[in-house]
Amino acid sequence: MFLCGYRSDMSGEKALALEAFSAARGLGFLRFDYTGHGQSGGDFLDGSITGWLADSLDALDRLTEGPLVLVGSSMGGWLMLLAALERKSRVAGLVGIASAPDFTEELMWPNMAPPVREALMKLGVIYRPSAYSSEPYPVTRLLIESGRRHLLLGGAIDLDCPVRLLHGTKDPDVPWETSIRLAERLASTDVAVTLIKDAGHRLNEPDNIATILRAVEEVVGKL
Numbered sequence: 375m376f377l378c379g380y381r382s383d384m385s386g387e388k389a390l391a392l393e394a395f396s397a398a399r400g401l402g403f404l405r406f407d408y409t410g411h412g413q414s415g416g417d418f419l420d421g422s423i424t425g426w427l428a429d430s431l432d433a434l435d436r437l438t439e440g441p442l443v444l445v446g447s448s449m450g451g452w453l454m455l456l457a458a459l460e461r462k463s464r465v466a467g468l469v470g471i472a473s474a475p476d477f478t479e480e481l482m483w484p485n486m487a488p489p490v491r492e493a494l495m496k497l498g499v500i501y502r503p504s505a506y507s508s509e510p511y512p513v514t515r516l517l518i519e520s521g522r523r524h525l526l527l528g529g530a531i532d533l534d535c536p537v538r539l540l541h542g543t544k545d546p547d548v549p550w551e552t553s554i555r556l557a558e559r560l561a562s563t564d565v566a567v568t569l570i571k572d573a574g575h576r577l578n579e580p581d582n583i584a585t586i587l588r589a590v591e592e593v594v595g596k597l
Contacts, residue, residue: 375404377430379448381511383412387578395587406433419512422520430457441466443593448474456524458533467593470539471586472575473556474548478521527555536564536596538589542573
């Protein structure tokens with residue numbers, strides 16, 4: 375089951391590569407869009423970590439069966455962890471791709487100047503320049519406030535399944551140290567972090583995707 379990133383969708387290179395990987399091995403596979411993303415309805419501005427977690431759990435409960443390996447990219451890495459904590463009996467392994475737990479509080483909020491924070495709290499939304507689009511992306515007060523209800527890196531994370539974490543050393547959006555911190559917080563002793571030299575955030579180049587698929591194959595082999 376693939377969980378995409380913030381303002382991403384289920385039609386990206388990683389999702390399609392994972393689908394082909396699963397089909398070739400006779401494995402079930404699910405990719406989906408959160409509310410306000412991709413092909414799903416709803417307004418993105420109404421989205422939140424709480425709401426997108428609910429979407430993830432609903433998809434997991436309704437559309438999958440048996441033991442699951444969750445693969446989460448960026449924000450999807452945060453939602454992957456939260457979903458695994460809610461469905462421990464179903465989740466048998468995790469693969470995080472540039473995982474971004476707590477990104478609203480650790481990466482967004484600290485990088486806002488006081489006047490920007492004030493505008494966000496007053497107006498409910500601000501727009502920030504995007505490195506991946508000519509259009510600015512919205513950040514809502516709802517997103518920030520919901521994120522605070524789901525923070526993970528401040529304490530132990532009670533997950534005991536195999537976990538593989540991949541991160542580019544030149545990720546401009548989520549520091550690679552985040553994956554190291556996450557590994558330290560996880561209760562599982564079967565955790566490995568792979569740092570990909572000079573790679574950026576998306577990890578969607580062919581050699582990056584090959585590395586991701588090897589990690590998924592390793593976790594699937596433990597089922």
